[in-house]
């Protein structure tokens with residue numbers, strides 16, 4: 001089984017299924033590809049039906065898109081409990097994951113993965129100011145606080161135990177760190193969302209990703 005990813009320093013989409021696959025405990029290899037030049041883009045289109053990474057090569061098939069790779073992992077490794085066991089929590093975890101997968105455009109656009117390595121926690125950048133970004137941050141804080149207060153009693157993750165939703169929000173935590181976003185200014189008066197961000201940043205698997213990202217960039 002091989003996960004084909006983009007450059008670790010930039011590809012937030014690649015980080016998500018990599019975290020998910022790590023949680024399964026299954027053996028897999030990772031191939032990092034670049035898509036800066038026309039030749040590299042052409043090679044990626046040869047590998048990928050959509051022209052995008054990440055891709056999972058398994059059992060002679062190519063599975064593309066972060067969400068479907070994550071669902072594939074949840075189906076094939078049920079013992080890893082990649083979605084919450086409780087049906088209501090599971091439905092809301094899927095909602096939160098889908099919202100991340102298709103939304104938060106201002107956060108993505110205005111807090112991008114630039115040359116100063118936001119993903120790997122190197123230099124810090126000034127906090128951008130924009131009404132659309134404020135709306136995204138208020139929504140994130142609201143979502144995180146609601147799920148943590150309803151389902152978070154059994155652990156530090158969004159739904160208590162770790163789930164695919166946490167993989168999807170890990171790149172957001174890297175953005176909050178790098179762009180020095182003060183969540184208390186977006187509705188997180190008592191630091192519940194902040195603590196969730198800290199938990200995401202402290203994941204050993206994410207620390208490994210950051211080490212690999214910087215090593216490959218050197």
Ligand SMILES: N[C@@H](CCC(=O)N[C@@H](CS)C(=O)NCC(=O)O)C(=O)O
Pocket residue numbers: 006010011012013014035041051052053054064065066067
């Ligand atoms: N919806 C896709 C988005 C994937 C995506 O945007 N991948 C970017 C890297 S983070 C990419 O492959 N870019 C290739 C290019 O720009 O040529 C997913 O969830 O997998």
